[in-house]
Amino acid sequence: MDDVVTILKTETAAATPHRAFPRRQIAAAVMGNALEFYDFTTYTLFAVQLGRTFFPVHSAFENLMLSLLTFAVGFIGRPLGAAVIGAIGDRKGRRPAMLLSFILMGVAILGLVLIPPYSLIGPAAPLLLVICRLTQGFALGGEVGPTTAFLIEAAPPGRRGLIGAWQSASQSLASLIGAAVGLLLSNLLTGPQLESFGWRIAFGIGALVLPFGLALRKGLPETLHKSEVHSPPAPVNWPWWATVHLRPMLLGLGMIMSFTTSTYVLLYMTTFASQTLHMGPAASFGASVANGLCGVAFALLGGALSDRFGRKRVMITARVLFLLCVLPAFSIMVRNRDATSLIVATGVMSALSSTSVGVAIVSLTESLRKDVRSTGLALIYAVGVAVFGGIAQPSVTWMIQASGSPMAPAWYMMAAAGVGILAMSAMKETHPSRIRGAVALIETG
Numbered sequence: 001m002d003d004v005v006t007i008l009k010t011e012t013a014a015a016t017p018h019r020a021f022p023r024r025q026i027a028a029a030v031m032g033n034a035l036e037f038y039d040f041t042t043y044t045l046f047a048v049q050l051g052r053t054f055f056p057v058h059s060a061f062e063n064l065m066l067s068l069l070t071f072a073v074g075f076i077g078r079p080l081g082a083a084v085i086g087a088i089g090d091r092k093g094r095r096p097a098m099l100l101s102f103i104l105m106g107v108a109i110l111g112l113v114l115i116p117p118y119s120l121i122g123p124a125a126p127l128l129l130v131i132c133r134l135t136q137g138f139a140l141g142g143e144v145g146p147t148t149a150f151l152i153e154a155a156p157p158g159r160r161g162l163i164g165a166w167q168s169a170s171q172s173l174a175s176l177i178g179a180a181v182g183l184l185l186s187n188l189l190t191g192p193q194l195e196s197f198g199w200r201i202a203f204g205i206g207a208l209v210l211p212f213g214l215a216l217r218k219g220l221p222e223t224l225h226k227s228e229v230h231s232p233p234a235p236v237n238w239p240w241w242a243t244v245h246l247r248p249m250l251l252g253l254g255m256i257m258s259f260t261t262s263t264y265v266l267l268y269m270t271t272f273a274s275q276t277l278h279m280g281p282a283a284s285f286g287a288s289v290a291n292g293l294c295g296v297a298f299a300l301l302g303g304a305l306s307d308r309f310g311r312k313r314v315m316i317t318a319r320v321l322f323l324l325c326v327l328p329a330f331s332i333m334v335r336n337r338d339a340t341s342l343i344v345a346t347g348v349m350s351a352l353s354s355t356s357v358g359v360a361i362v363s364l365t366e367s368l369r370k371d372v373r374s375t376g377l378a379l380i381y382a383v384g385v386a387v388f389g390g391i392a393q394p395s396v397t398w399m400i401q402a403s404g405s406p407m408a409p410a411w412y413m414m415a416a417a418g419v420g421i422l423a424m425s426a427m428k429e430t431h432p433s434r435i436r437g438a439v440a441l442i443e444t445g
Contacts, residue, residue, distance in 0.1 A: 029098070032102045039105075042178045044267050050070075050199060077135070081138035081143075086141075098146050105143070140382075145378025148377055149365060151167065152365045154221070159307060161306035165302060173295075175288060179291070254422065258419050266349060270285055278337075290343045294354065298354040302359045316425060327407075327414065356424075364380065388416070
């Protein structure tokens with residue numbers, strides 16, 4: 001291990017600080033993740049309209065719950081997609097896995113745009129909607145592992161935090177674009193028009209990036225066989241799952257649970273503002289804009305800080321501050337119920353959460369041995385998101401309805417943040433120049 005650390009120090013010191021990392025490679029890698037969150041944001045923003053289009057029930061609460069539960073169904077396909085596409089990333093290469101996941105995402109989002117309403121085709125409409133969401137979930141389950149592995153492996157060691165944080169930043173950027181599109185359509189179209197075709201326009205705009213994304217990904221270099229001295233040697237002919245220990249898997253799941261809960265509840269703020277606080281469309285969409293803007297800026301800030309101060313210090317500090325601010329933020333929103341309070345509170349929570357999310361994904365990726373990195377990260381992420389992300393919005397909606405308290409989301413987010421802090425505290429430092437005798441979370445046995 002001392003020899004490995006010595007080599008790692010030499011490699012890091014020798015890395016050219018100004019080595020260029022082509023922007024097109026970052027764009028190609030994060031475009032699928034961005035499309036995922038554009039899709040999620042758009043679905044959340046138009047959850048009410050989607051419920052009325054595909055589910056013939058009369059209660060507004062039932063409409064919303066059926067729409068959100070269909071959204072949650074898509075998460076069922078994530079672990080399977082992670083296992084299949086993640087394994088392709090480890091055996092055939094990062095690029096073919098990234099191409100496959102992006103193609104499937106395109107099929108799912110275009111299918112959603114083209115599904116006729118329940119009034120025209122009856123029960124086939126919600127059935128086709130579920131199939132599209134399952135396909136989307138399968139594709140997204142295999143997206144994060146190969147693309148994050150590519151970013152980490154292609155980036156200079158001293159810039160891994162910043163470049164890897166683009167995975168998280170791209171999510172916020174896509175959420176921002178989705179919110180802007182939703183705000184624009186809500187101002188240009190009437191309520192019946194939004195329900196009839198407005199939401200289809202929003203999803204169709206996302207589909208426009210598909211040909212550009214495929215073209216960019218086809219031109220990416222392969223990093224699977226790139227030498228990486230700080231990745232422990234692979235055991236010969238061992239399946240990836242034979243090297244996984246229970247403790248690191250639980251740590252990874254704890255971190256992902258914490259982050260995905262806060263991410264999806266923050267995406268829910270537009271629905272929360274309109275359905276629970278009874279605020280107008282402009283203020284409701286404004287919360288999503290604040291979430292997106294702060295998410296982009298602070299995810300990249302967190303990544304840059306982690307390159308300088310280490311992964312653990314940055315992600316834990318930001319997560320503790322997030323935990324402390326959630327209850328006051330919701331109290332202000334619920335008490336004042338005005339646009340300023342909603343936007344500022346959402347922005348502050350988004351900033352603190354995003355500062356830790358990007359760093360944690362980088363840290364988790366660096367902790368995985370290279371030959372199982374794509375599959376391992378994909379599965380940890382997919383299982384965590386499938387279990388906790390898929391139920392976040394329906395759970396919050398149910399909790400508000402059952403308790404009658406608009407503060408229910410705050411307690412939900414705080415509990416998840418506490419679990420994340422415990423998991424991060426048990427992680428080992430993974431910054432290349434700060435490793436001191438650390439071993440990969442997936443060890444050699």
